[in-house]
Amino acid sequence: ARCGFGEVIYGPGKSADLVARLIETQLEAGQDSLVTRIDPQTAVAATHRFTHARHNPVARTLRVSSAPIVSGLQPSPNGLHVAVVTAGSTDAPVAEEAIETIEWMGVPVSRFDDIGVAGPQRLIAAVPKLREASAVVVVAGMEGALPSVVAGHLAVPIFAVPTSVGYGASLGGLTPLLGMLSACAANVAVVNIDAGFKGGYLAGMVVSQLRQVTPDTCQAS
Amino acid sequence: ARCGFGEVIYGPGKSADLVARLIETQLEAGQDSLVTRIDPQTAVAATHRFTHARHNPVARTLRVSSAPIVSGLQPSPNGLHVAVVTAGSTDAPVAEEAIETIEWMGVPVSRFDDIGVAGPQRLIAAVPKLREASAVVVVAGMEGALPSVVAGHLAVPIFAVPTSVGYGASLGGLTPLLGMLSACAANVAVVNIDAGFKGGYLAGMVVSQLRQVTPDTCQAS
Amino acid sequence: ARCGFGEVIYGPGKSADLVARLIETQLEAGQDSLVTRIDPQTAVAATHRFTHARHNPVARTLRVSSAPIVSGLQPSPNGLHVAVVTAGSTDAPVAEEAIETIEWMGVPVSRFDDIGVAGPQRLIAAVPKLREASAVVVVAGMEGALPSVVAGHLAVPIFAVPTSVGYGASLGGLTPLLGMLSACAANVAVVNIDAGFKGGYLAGMVVSQLRQVTPDTCQAS
Amino acid sequence: ARCGFGEVIYGPGKSADLVARLIETQLEAGQDSLVTRIDPQTAVAATHRFTHARHNPVARTLRVSSAPIVSGLQPSPNGLHVAVVTAGSTDAPVAEEAIETIEWMGVPVSRFDDIGVAGPQRLIAAVPKLREASAVVVVAGMEGALPSVVAGHLAVPIFAVPTSVGYGASLGGLTPLLGMLSACAANVAVVNIDAGFKGGYLAGMVVSQLRQVTPDTCQAS
Amino acid sequence: ARCGFGEVIYGPGKSADLVARLIETQLEAGQDSLVTRIDPQTAVAATHRFTHARHNPVARTLRVSSAPIVSGLQPSPNGLHVAVVTAGSTDAPVAEEAIETIEWMGVPVSRFDDIGVAGPQRLIAAVPKLREASAVVVVAGMEGALPSVVAGHLAVPIFAVPTSVGYGASLGGLTPLLGMLSACAANVAVVNIDAGFKGGYLAGMVVSQLRQVTPDTCQAS
Amino acid sequence: ARCGFGEVIYGPGKSADLVARLIETQLEAGQDSLVTRIDPQTAVAATHRFTHARHNPVARTLRVSSAPIVSGLQPSPNGLHVAVVTAGSTDAPVAEEAIETIEWMGVPVSRFDDIGVAGPQRLIAAVPKLREASAVVVVAGMEGALPSVVAGHLAVPIFAVPTSVGYGASLGGLTPLLGMLSACAANVAVVNIDAGFKGGYLAGMVVSQLRQVTPDTCQAS
Amino acid sequence: ARCGFGEVIYGPGKSADLVARLIETQLEAGQDSLVTRIDPQTAVAATHRFTHARHNPVARTLRVSSAPIVSGLQPSPNGLHVAVVTAGSTDAPVAEEAIETIEWMGVPVSRFDDIGVAGPQRLIAAVPKLREASAVVVVAGMEGALPSVVAGHLAVPIFAVPTSVGYGASLGGLTPLLGMLSACAANVAVVNIDAGFKGGYLAGMVVSQLRQVTPDTCQAS
Amino acid sequence: ARCGFGEVIYGPGKSADLVARLIETQLEAGQDSLVTRIDPQTAVAATHRFTHARHNPVARTLRVSSAPIVSGLQPSPNGLHVAVVTAGSTDAPVAEEAIETIEWMGVPVSRFDDIGVAGPQRLIAAVPKLREASAVVVVAGMEGALPSVVAGHLAVPIFAVPTSVGYGASLGGLTPLLGMLSACAANVAVVNIDAGFKGGYLAGMVVSQLRQVTPDTCQAS
Ligand SMILES: Nc1ncnc2c1ncn2[C@@H]1O[C@H](COP(=O)(O)O)[C@@H](O)[C@H]1O
Ligand SMILES: Nc1ncnc2c1ncn2[C@@H]1O[C@H](COP(=O)(O)O)[C@@H](O)[C@H]1O
Ligand SMILES: Nc1ncnc2c1ncn2[C@@H]1O[C@H](COP(=O)(O)O)[C@@H](O)[C@H]1O
Ligand SMILES: Nc1ncnc2c1ncn2[C@@H]1O[C@H](COP(=O)(O)O)[C@@H](O)[C@H]1O
Ligand SMILES: [Mg+2]
Numbered sequence A, B, C, D, E, F, G, H: 001a002r003c004g005f006g007e008v009i010y011g012p013g014k015s016a017d018l019v020a021r022l023i024e025t026q027l028e029a030g031q032d033s034l035v036t037r038i039d040p041q042t043a044v045a046a047t048h049r050f051t052h053a054r055h056n057p058v059a060r061t062l063r064v065s066s067a068p069i070v071s072g073l074q075p076s077p078n079g080l081h082v083a084v085v086t087a088g089s090t091d092a093p094v095a096e097e098a099i100e101t102i103e104w105m106g107v108p109v110s111r112f113d114d115i116g117v118a119g120p121q122r123l124i125a126a127v128p129k130l131r132e133a134s135a136v137v138v139v140a141g142m143e144g145a146l147p148s149v150v151a152g153h154l155a156v157p158i159f160a161v162p163t164s165v166g167y168g169a170s171l172g173g174l175t176p177l178l179g180m181l182s183a184c185a186a187n188v189a190v191v192n193i194d195a196g197f198k199g200g201y202l203a204g205m206v207v208s209q210l211r212q213v214t215p216d217t218c219q220a221s
């Protein structure tokens, strides 16, 4: 049987009270909670009610668990994991939303920042470590060329997340979105603009399935 | 080490001679060939030169191998496989391109036709069998609602392929494309319009990785 | 002779004084008033001048009548009525605008909340009761798949109202709008983005005509 | 219980053989058949197999019944019926598709041709007779102004069908589509570009329900 | 020789000082000044420096002259003049910008408010007086149907001004813009969204030329 | 009383028979006929039936009159007339449609070809003669810059006709259309893409009114 | 060997501290710094830390050098330089961003303001001096006609910068962008909307290369 | 004085006779001719009339000179030249149009084919030779990522030419066009879709100016 993940709570328009109540229901059902796009006040108010909570204001996420929440552990070498890549530093909030989602799924994640195509040496240097991941989330705005370039170097599913970073002809993220969909590389799938949550969720699913069928991996990480 | 797949040959604008030469090079390198969007004349001309060739005129694909090509085998119950779903019968060419790609990757595939949202009973009936797949390709045109609906029933990555089937407001496939990207279900990733090849390739990658790490599956299928 | 409805007052850019004057004219002509998209201050100011007024701040509507205004009555079983359905809780303001309009027309209305395609069981459970309605208003944002799905289960006119709920590829409501227009189901008509008033008005007209030609219904409700 | 209509057969991509087989199944189930967007050759081939068939090459429809098919009867004065209106003579094919659909549903239909806004006298002259209909289908291309204008004169649901008639800024029907959705009249619902079938089906549903609840109307028409 | 008009001053981004200086230069050259899109503070500050100034805050215009400025005079019956028409009351600011421009050109102007297509009787009633104008400015938002309808009744140039009034599918004025360009009436020319100034300027030019070649009209009005 | 013009017959979809019959009706009513967008066969077939007919295959127009049709007369110096300007030679068909329309209205017309902005000397040389016209039709494709430039030199109404000449970013005429609407010159009005007929009709109306109020002009031309 | 330029620092989202640190690193590497799109507070804060800094609040740029920064020197007659041209005064911020970039590259620059097509005499007067430049940056909004017109007079590369100046049909700069790309003149290249930095950088590169290969120019300017 | 180039003849819609006449006029004026987008028949017909003609059917160009036309010479090492790069083999026609244009200008050109981002090793291998060019034309369709990537490796002006190669979300070239305009690299300028002629002309101008100011280069090549 496949082991699923609890439903993610979409924060906008929900009061701190409502958010807290939804979290409690999930905790009682034995599930860890993830709230996305939560504003700082609501997050802080909700945080106070729980023993084990983690609010990431850059990612605009809130996680609550019945056990302590550990974050930022690098995956063991060759351990099954997701890589999250950003083209520029302005793409960080979307990448962090992806990372919080992947960690909430219990999947290890490695991170590669600011390796956009304008500085090609940084990307080339990262390729060997990128090749160790079983699924990659690539977050990029402006022309959104990075997923195509990364996909040319790897042989695993790439989940491309276009961001609304940029101006003029980048049309609030539509241009990188359309570009990523037109990528000539075959292994690029695309999610909505700024949808770090979705990119992380899909990559996390891929690795989570791998970990379930791997005899000695689940215990290892 | 990850085992990759040979580069797929994009048919348009290539002569039968050139296609044949590219195929020969791949065969010599020990790789099976896949040509997409090939026109019938070129396919027939190229087919005559090889012992083991399969031309699917609906899918517009040509496959060539050093061994006999078997097609259309249903996956063994609970065996690791991809499911390919169409909303309507006009989506068949795109679905068949996905299936040829998945089979070329050596991955088992099951097929569910014409279970679009207009006839909801057919979809509901298919859900139990759909749940056995480890990745799903959903092919749909017009409003493109099917991936959202399928995703609500399953807990695996859905690769949604919008098609140019429809008229007027479906804008040659842009409307289902944008709809699939806006799906509220978290497990829907999207590829280009009519890109059955990409949808199949990504789903095939997911299952192929699973089969590699599974002790007794690779032999099983 | 067909019995019409008074002209609806569009709130934006009208002072509380002007709104009150327009309402008075309608009351004198024996018509109940409906003001849409009214801001809270104007609504409260106008409310104070009338004995029987109902301000719904979520719907942004104001209704004034010469008699007490009753709201929220469930229609009697099998009584002629409209059903109003939402995909998610963020669609509530648009749905409430539809409901206020239908009740202002003197037509009974039933309500089905948060039965979007991401949680298909909730929709399937609602179908038997939905089938009792003679016209249905479906309010949905993001990919706007719900009207297609509902229409597949019913044989009455569906008035689909796309909402601006969503981000990125949902293009402020254009994506669900185009998707609803492309629905493969034949019984889906579409109104403008966030136009709960129009969806309610059209469904209300359908049921109102039915009630007029039905011998024992008009008295019944 | 509501009495539904058989599923309509969408012609494109279906052989004459397949179409004939689908029709036979429906006839055996006691339902009259309607095929839309059928090309002339397929229609003629299919027609030869049935005793009671009607092929309308302008509408691109084929109807088959177990009884003789009567067409073009004007509704009795004040009898419940649909009115179908065109702005110009180039809109005729879309209007005829609507009319064939309505007649297939057993609903009477009246017709008003070429009463577009460029010649306002013709429209004004038609208003008294238009007021006798219980639902109206308005078919218009170019700027698509006609539904707004007709809706200003009537108090019943208007189903607006934009057509691809026009050039340049009419964007293949997108401009009248968007204009009809933006109509300031409240009683205008919109269907897809050139979707005469949908406009007719919805208006037919409205009148069909009315005829079912009306004691002496069904026999009357 | 043709008698031209002074250059109009576009207000945004200009200080009160700069505006005043530009006006002074024009007055010294014997020309009346017209400033458009001026914000209230700048207008009031500039007004104080001149004896004969007229600030219209609804139109966002400022006019300065060496002689008293008369406004709002109805044209003498059959006198050569422009008619300015609005579809709804929210279109007033754009219409007033047109009227200020026409009066600044010394051309008489008549005004017809709120005669949109939703209330067709008001338009029909206005037609006889509208026929007395030699050029007409029609200001309309939402679906922008009014220019087509007015043009069907008249035989003079219609300058259509689409407005950004509306929501959703009216796309900030793009929908009425495209609709007006697609008008089937031959005598409709279109200017930019909300460009009351341009519509007024063009209609004013037409009538101004007429008045110059008419022996006894120039003195008459 | 204003003297109008007969209704123009839109050719597409009309048989030679129907066109001939419509022309006869107009001749009997004392009006000269103008058919636009007529295909060559229909035009030739219709031409044979009338004594005084003129078919312009470049303009795709057919004119029929009860008197001989004179064409191509240059207007007398300073006589009231329209000027028609093209940016490039590929714009000729649209310009000729405008000219045929203006001549059908009995208005003199002068012509300026291929004076686009890429060769600025030709335009500058033409300015003195252009200044003699009372209304100007400017026909241009690609970026559509010519109307702005011409308008900067003249003080009469400019009717800009964007053409579908160009490729890529000119979007089939949408780019020059939007550019002409955005012209910073105040005296530019715009009609639909390739709508030479409309541009000519509007300019013809302006000059026709001028000629009617001018004591000695009507006889002069 | 080609002598490159330091990487430009994109201001948005960077703290004054971070900006200062990046500048220091560049100064230590012997490079002059250029920060674009910097907000006033951050610029002022960062300025205080350096001896030779130049903050241009109109251009929203900050430059820091190890030597005094000279600005605004007119190029010597016939010296190799870039010309920067604006259509209107509202385009100034974008033009100034270009100029700051060019001066930071050590390339002389001449400036031509407000010579848009609406006042053609000003442009014609400027042509002789414009012809002395080896590359030209043309900054224009609204319909963006100026680059085409300038290009017709010159035989050097024109870098066209569309601006978001305008309203309605200018679509936030998309219309001039598309128009400039469609220019019939062959020597027009285009950069992103409001991207003064890019236009200046490209023109500066052209002239910088010229100066490097010219024996006596480098010292001359 | 700057030495210009003859005007390029745009082929579409011109007869072989007209083309030949225009060429003769240019030859008499001492200029070599370049015709673009010429169809094969016209090209062959025109070719027969001249001693030194070169028709490139892939590029759709015709060149005519008073001297023999040499083509395809590789530039001498470190000689001033343009590099033309393609992403894929389907981009060849556009690249060849660029190359014919550059050679017509007398500028040496080197060529790099099929080095798109999907195969990153090929691009990296080409970088050292690419660095020898003084201007680069990059031709790419689909997502158009190549100019950004190339620009990251070089310090000269890149002229990016988007092509209409691709399907679905590449929108006939609009997606690579918008992507190239949004490139984060500063040294990328963009021309129209498929406009190989323009890209080549601009790069040729840059190198031509360099060659003119370089003492020993002009003679060298
Ligand atoms: N950032 C996000 N973007 C899109 N969908 C989300 C996001 N966060 C949560 N969701 C989805 O929204 C739904 C929950 O919505 P709600 O019931 O309103 O909390 C679930 O189906 C989630 O998968
Ligand atoms: N080329 C054209 N473009 C747009 N409208 C036209 C054109 N030619 C004729 N018309 C208009 O089309 C209408 C006649 O259409 P019809 O009744 O079909 O002949 C009249 O209102 C004409 O003004
Ligand atoms: N105004 C601007 N528009 C576009 N790109 C810019 C701008 N200013 C700097 N850049 C680019 O942004 C990059 C620097 O980004 P960052 O590393 O975030 O400072 C460099 O590649 C610059 O060429
Ligand atoms: N392929 C092309 N794309 C765009 N413009 C071109 C092309 N070929 C030639 N031109 C331009 O078209 C003009 C020549 O047009 P024509 O006078 O019709 O021959 C010149 O300004 C050329 O620069
Ligand atoms: Mg960076």
Ligand SMILES: [Mg+2]
Binding pocket: B087, B088, B089, B114, B115, B116
């Ligand atoms: Mg089906």
Ligand SMILES: [Mg+2]
Binding pocket: C087, C088, C089, C114, C116
């Ligand atoms: Mg929900």
Ligand SMILES: [Mg+2]
Binding pocket: D087, D088, D089, D114, D116
């Ligand atoms: Mg008509």
Ligand SMILES: [Mg+2]
Binding pocket: E087, E088, E089, E114, E116
């Ligand atoms: Mg009104």
Ligand SMILES: [Mg+2]
Binding pocket: F087, F088, F089, F114, F116
């Ligand atoms: Mg030309």
Ligand SMILES: [Mg+2]
Binding pocket: G087, G088, G089, G114, G116
């Ligand atoms: Mg100016």
Ligand SMILES: [Mg+2]
Binding pocket: H087, H088, H089, H114, H116
């Ligand atoms: Mg390749």
